[in-house]
Amino acid sequence: MSFPRSSPIRVAHLLEQCWHRVPGGTAVAAVGLARGLHARTDVEVTGLTARHRTVPPGHLDAGVPTVASRLPRAVLYESWHRLHRPVVDRLVGHPDLVHATGGAVPATDLPLVATIHDLAWRRHPEVATLRGHRMFEAWLSDARRAARVVCPSEATRGDLLEAGFPEHQVVVVPLGADPVAADPELALRLRASHGLDGPVVLWVGTVEPRKNLPVLARAVASLDGPTLVVVGPTGWREDLSAAVAPLGDRVVVTGPVDEAVKHAWFDAADVFCFPSLLEGFGLPVLEAMGHGTPVVTSAGTATEEVLGDAGLTVDPADVDGLAGAVRRVLGDSDLAERLGAAGRLRAATMTWDATAEATVSVYREVLHQ
Amino acid sequence: MTCRLAVNLLSLVPGDVGGAEEYAVRTLTAYGRHGPSDLRPVVYLSQVALDAHPDLGAAFDVEVHPGDGRSRPRRILAESTWLARRTTGMAVHHFGGRIPARTSRPVAVTVHDLQPLDEPLNFSLIKRRYLEWALPRSVRRADLVVAVSDQVGRRIVDRLGTDPSRVVVVPIGVGAVAASPAEPSDPPTILYPAVTHPHKNHLMLVEAFTRLADHHPTARLVLTGGPGTAEAEVANAVAASRHGDRITRTGRIPATDLAARLATAIVVAFPSTYEGFGIPVLEAMAAGVPVLVADGTPATDLVSDGGVDRDAVLAPHDPQVWADRLGRVLDDRAQRTDLALWGLTAAADHTWEASAAALEQTWRRLLAGPDDGQPAGPDTGPRG
Numbered sequence: 102m103s104f105p106r107s108s109p110i111r112v113a114h115l116l117e118q119c120w121h122r123v124p125g126g127t128a129v130a131a132v133g134l135a136r137g138l139h140a141r142t143d144v145e146v147t148g149l150t151a152r153h154r155t156v157p158p159g160h161l162d163a164g165v166p167t168v169a170s171r172l173p174r175a176v177l178y179e180s181w182h183r184l185h186r187p188v189v190d191r192l193v194g195h196p197d198l199v200h201a202t203g204g205a206v207p208a209t210d211l212p213l214v215a216t217i218h219d220l221a222w223r224r225h226p227e228v229a230t231l232r233g234h235r236m237f238e239a240w241l242s243d244a245r246r247a248a249r250v251v252c253p254s255e256a257t258r259g260d261l262l263e264a265g266f267p268e269h270q271v272v273v274v275p276l277g278a279d280p281v282a283a284d285p286e287l288a289l290r291l292r293a294s295h296g297l298d299g300p301v302v303l304w305v306g307t308v309e310p311r312k313n314l315p316v317l318a319r320a321v322a323s324l325d326g327p328t329l330v331v332v333g334p335t336g337w338r339e340d341l342s343a344a345v346a347p348l349g350d351r352v353v354v355t356g357p358v359d360e361a362v363k364h365a366w367f368d369a370a371d372v373f374c375f376p377s378l379l380e381g382f383g384l385p386v387l388e389a390m391g392h393g394t395p396v397v398t399s400a401g402t403a404t405e406e407v408l409g410d411a412g413l414t415v416d417p418a419d420v421d422g423l424a425g426a427v428r429r430v431l432g433d434s435d436l437a438e439r440l441g442a443a444g445r446l447r448a449a450t451m452t453w454d455a456t457a458e459a460t461v462s463v464y465r466e467v468l469h470q
Numbered sequence: 471m472t473c474r475l476a477v478n479l480l481s482l483v484p485g486d487v488g489g490a491e492e493y494a495v496r497t498l499t500a501y502g503r504h505g506p507s508d509l510r511p512v513v514y515l516s517q518v519a520l521d522a523h524p525d526l527g528a529a530f531d532v533e534v535h536p537g538d539g540r541s542r543p544r545r546i547l548a549e550s551t552w553l554a555r556r557t558t559g560m561a562v563h564h565f566g567g568r569i570p571a572r573t574s575r576p577v578a579v580t581v582h583d584l585q586p587l588d589e590p591l592n593f594s595l596i597k598r599r600y601l602e603w604a605l606p607r608s609v610r611r612a613d614l615v616v617a618v619s620d621q622v623g624r625r626i627v628d629r630l631g632t633d634p635s636r637v638v639v640v641p642i643g644v645g646a647v648a649a650s651p652a653e654p655s656d657p658p659t660i661l662y663p664a665v666t667h668p669h670k671n672h673l674m675l676v677e678a679f680t681r682l683a684d685h686h687p688t689a690r691l692v693l694t695g696g697p698g699t700a701e702a703e704v705a706n707a708v709a710a711s712r713h714g715d716r717i718t719r720t721g722r723i724p725a726t727d728l729a730a731r732l733a734t735a736i737v738v739a740f741p742s743t744y745e746g747f748g749i750p751v752l753e754a755m756a757a758g759v760p761v762l763v764a765d766g767t768p769a770t771d772l773v774s775d776g777g778v779d780r781d782a783v784l785a786p787h788d789p790q791v792w793a794d795r796l797g798r799v800l801d802d803r804a805q806r807t808d809l810a811l812w813g814l815t816a817a818a819d820h821t822w823e824a825s826a827a828a829l830e831q832t833w834r835r836l837l838a839g840p841d842d843g844q845p846a847g848p849d850t851g852p853r854g
Contacts, residue, residue, distance in 0.1 A: 171818040173649040176758075180811035187815040 109145045110464050112138070113193035114200050115207055116148040116167060117174055119157035123336045125307045126384045127218055128161050130253070130276050131202040135163035137277070137457030144461055147193050149207065151177050160360045168192055178205045182239040197468055200460075206243035212467050215247035219381030219403075220260040221311055228311035228378065248467045251460065253382035254403035272463050275407070277453035278387045281364045288368035295353050300327040300431045303370030303394070305363060305385040309336035311378045313399075313417050315344040320424040321374075322347035327431060332358055332366050367392035371437070372430045376417040380404050386412075387451055390444030395437045397426045407451075411444035475833055476557040476574070477530075479515040480549055481566025483540055484522035489749055490582050493618055493642055494565045495523050500643060500822035501829045502529025509833060511563070514553055546570065561836045563616070569608040578614040578836050580640070581605070584625050585669075585744055606630050614836055616640050618747045621768040638832050642747055643822035648758035651810035654736035657688040658800050661735035661759075663728060663750045664742055667698035671741040671764065671786060676707040676717065678739075678792035683713035686800055692731060696722035732757045736806070737799045743786045745769055752820060755813030760799055760806050762792070772816055780812055 114135050118128040138144045148167030151174035156162065170177055170192060180186055182205075189199065189207045198212040206215050222229040222237045229237065241264065244250050250266055252258050253276045261271050292301070302321050306312055314331070321329040329348055334357040335341065345352045358366075367373065373389035375398040380386075383404035389396050396412030398404040405414050413426040430437050464470075477498070482491055498513070502525065513530040518538045520527050533556060535548055549570035563578040564570070587602065609615050609630050615637045617623035623637045660679065664670040672693065679691040693704070708717045723731075732738070738754040741764045745751075748769035754761045755772065763769040764786035773782045785791050799806055 171647060171821065172814060173647075175650050176647070176811060176814045179807070180815050183808055184811055184815070186812070187818065 109143050110198070110461070110468065110470075111145045111147070111194075111196035112198050112200050112464060113147045113149050113189065113196045113207075114163075114165070114202050115150075115205065116163055116165075116202070117150050117177075118202070118204050119161040119163070120150065120153055120155075120174070123307050123334050124157070124161055125336070126276075126382065127203040128157075129384060130216075130218065130382070132161050132163045133277055133279070133453040134202060134456055134460060135165050137453035138460065139163070139165050140454070141457060141461070144457075144464070145196075147196060149189060149193050168194075177207075178236070178239075181205060181208045182243055184208075198464060200464075201240075201244065201247070205240055206246070213247040214249050214251060214463060214467060215244035216251045216253075217241065217244055217257065217261060217381075218253055219257050219379060220264060221379045221381070223264070224260070224379050225311055228309065249463050251463060254380075254406050256379075256403040256406065257381045274456055274459040274463065275451055276382045276384060276387070277451050277456040278384065278391050278448060279453060280391055280449070281388075283368045283392060284361065284365050285368060287361065287365035291362070291365055291369050295330075297328055297330075297353070297369075300371045301369060302327045302329050302427055302431075303332065303366055303373050303389075304329065304375060305332045305366065305373070305388070306375070306377075307333055307336040308341055313376045313378050314341065316417065316420055316423065317374060317376050318345045318348055318352070319420045320376075320427065321351070322349075323420065323424045324428055324431075327351070327371070327427070328353060330366060330370065331355065332363060364388070364392065367394050370394050372397060372427055374423070374427055375399070375404060376415065376423055377402065377404060378417055383407050387448055391448040393441035393445040395430050395440035396444060397423070397430060409443075409447050411447050412440050474560050475509070475511040475837060476553075476560045476562045477511045477513045478549065478553060478557075478562055478564040478566065478570075479513055479519060479526075480535060480545055480553060481564075481568070482515055482519045482523075483538075484518055489745075489747065490567070492749055493582065493747065494580075495526065496642060496822075497640060497825050497829060499523075499525050499529065501826045502526075504823045504826035505830050509830060511833065512560075514556065549573075561833075563833065563836065564608075567608070568604045569611050576613040576836050576839055577611065578616055578832060579608050579612045580616040580618065581609065581622060581626060582618050582747070583622055583744065584629055587629060588625075588744065612636065613839075614638055614832060616832055618642065619768040619771070621771055622747075638828070638835070640828040640832060641820060641825060642749060642752065643820045643825045644752055644756040644817050645822070647756045647814050647817050650758060651807050651814070652733050652735070652758040654806075655734035657690050658686070658736040659690045659692055659731075659734065660796060661692050661694070661731055661738050661754075662740065663694045663732075663738070664740070665695045665698040666693075666701045666704045668700045668703075669742060669744040670695075670698065670700070671743050672700065672704045673707050674787060674789050675739055675741050675792065676704070676711055678741075678789035678796065679717065680711045680713050681789060681793035682796050682800075683716055685797060689716065689800060691717045692735075693717065693719045694721070694723050694728055694731065729757070732759055735759050737762060737796065737809075739792065739796060740764070740769060741784070741786055741792065742767060742769075748772065752817055756817035758810045758814050760809035761813055762795060762799070773813070780809060782809055782812075 118131050135146050138146050146165045148165045150169045152169050185208045190211055199209040201215040203216040203218050222234050250271050251274050258271050258273050328351045330353045332355045367389050373394045373396045375386050377399055380403045386398055386404045386407045390411050399417040400414035415422045415426045513532045516535045550572040554572040557574045560574050561576045562574050565580045569579050617639050623639045626632050627634050708714045738759050738761045740751050743764050745767040751761055751769040762782050763773050765783050770783050
């Protein structure tokens with residue numbers, strides 16, 4: 102619990118991720134945290150962005166007062182890294198600390214907290230462009246300046262220690278998900294409009310190589326009957342149509358959808374299957390759990406931690422193993438029921454409020470409070 | 471109630487006063503856009519100035535003097551007669567660096583630089599004598615002295631012994647800064663936009679370029695800006711250079727042409743040894759073009775702020791230093807990127823909103839009258 106204080110901790114959050122072309126989980130995480138903190142009385146959050154003519158979509162509006170630099174993102178990111186300027190302290194009103202919430206690290210002379218979600222580009226060099234590599238490495242090296250580096254999982258913590266971050270610098274703060282009420286009517290309409298009367302295997306996320314969609318498609322194709330539904334925007338360098346070709350007409354690719362539709366797909370699905378090669382956390386897994394949808398996901402990466410005992414884990418490289426796990430869930434309604442209920446229970450504890458609470462502890466540590 | 475504040479722009483002669491004209495028009499236009507509606511001065515200017523800058527007429531109440539302002543004695547006379555009559559009882563801000571013999575009070579004066587005192591050789595004898603007398607006298611008589619940059623403000627205090635509390639700074643701003651460092655075109659072009667006055671130091675740059683060009687067979691130097699008192703010497707130096715065929719002297723070019731040349735330059739060399747503010751330096755920075763400047767001008771503050779030495783401030787009179795540094799900038803993309811990013815971030819600090827706010831503060835102080843109870847100095851003009 103938090104203690105009442107006379108003056109709240111004032112923190113500036115970089116929220117520029119919300120304007121990235123494909124914002125992905127890092128933007129959702131930044132917004133979830135900012136909202137969680139904004140709801141508290143012991144923290145005041147100011148958002149910081151580059152210059153923009155547009156606002157981000159509603160679900161990426163953190164609802165906190167936000168100041169914009171006059172500089173565009175490319176210039177800010179480059180010069181923060183190369184020149185350690187412009188120092189943002191005055192722009193954001195000289196807060197107590199600055200939090201780089203996952204991505205670029207602003208130049209500041211104030212105490213700094215930096216979030217790193219994953220080091221996927223180091224583990225799987227093929228999953229990022231050369232430019233991506235350069236950028237991620239730049240952010241990682243800038244994060245070494247931080248008093249604390251926050252990561253969402255033990256998996257990422259291990260990668261950070263391997264990358265030379267000292268143990269005392271790295272703190273695990275799991276991400277959250279807001280509970281979303283089921284909308285069975287919309288779920289039924291979605292199934293009907295796509296002519297789905299058999300079992301549905303759902304995947305949700307940003308389509309990119311590390312999500313391992315070709316293996317998922319082959320696994321589902323090897324099963325008799327289920328349809329694969331792929332929900333989410335395309336990130337980069339993934340030929341989705343080639344990946345799902347083995348499925349013939351047993352695939353639905355929705356592209357980007359709004360939040361309500363995304364959540365209804367969780368209700369419409371029989372199993373959520375998320376076999377990523379590497380995740381820093383794997384927010385869609387937590388979202389599926391919140392809807393009581395049984396989950397099959399990867400062993401050996403953060404999704405395993407998120408899932409706990411609320412689903413099945415498999416080696417993401419093993420097509421047959423993955424197909425077997427999906428078949429087990431689809432063929433055993435008791436198992437599916439049990440996993441769904443366990444997921445719901447576990448998801449109820451993993452909220453943005455809990456993320457905010459743990460993050461405030463990190464802030465207090467940094468500020469020696 | 472009508473506003474009791476007058477702005478004297480009679481000294482604004484379109485195309486004649488360079489940086490001072492740009493400064494006046496831009497800060498006032500910014501005020502028109504960002505300043506409060508309850509504090510709007512009446513602007514006094516000539517018909518030709520209004521024709522050249524119709525935005526001023528849209529933003530402010532104006533009173534137009536029929537003369538064209540080109541005859542300096544007639545203009546000075548008009549300030550003490552036509553203007554003084556119309557502004558009786560008003561606070562007046564004289565933008566032209568000088569307070570007329572007769573003026574209403576309280577009074578503010580904008581000072582661009584102390585060049586007549588610091589570099590008298592750039593002026594004809596008569597103009598120099600006049601300015602040597604008028605400038606310190608104006609500063610003495612002003613309730614508020616408005617400097618165009620911190621550095622000019624400091625020089626006013628140092629050189630003329632002005633009480634720092636009477637000196638305010640109204641800096642210039644820039645519009646949008648570029649989205650990324652500029653992409654130079656081929657062949658690599660060094661740009662210097664400046665009128666060919668002696669203190670602009672063209673001769674040094676031509677010599678530096680000549681030495682650089684020995685090792686850079688494709689490099690070009692482009693000199694824009696109108697002819698000044700050193701035009702003939704500059705032309706001779708270009709003709710005498712063994713790489714004169716790679717030096718282009720364009721003369722004065724329209725703003726859009728200059729912007730286009732700026733956007734494709736590999737570096738702006740700005741060896742001027744005397745500037746009030748150095749608007750072109752700020753513009754180059756906002757365009758994402760690396761800038762090298764001479765030590766000792768306000769541009770130094772722009773380029774080196776933050777106290778980190780990026781080797782962008784050079785000894786003004788050493789062509790070898792400039793040749794070497796320009797050579798490194800031409801050869802090293804990473805250095806160019808750093809200089810360009812540096813410039814973009816510094817330019818972003820100079821907002822028009824800040825300019826307008828500084829002007830508003832100045833005017834509110836002026837209208838409130840002297841705050842220390844002491845007269846600013848002897849005045850021969852009528853009291854309002």
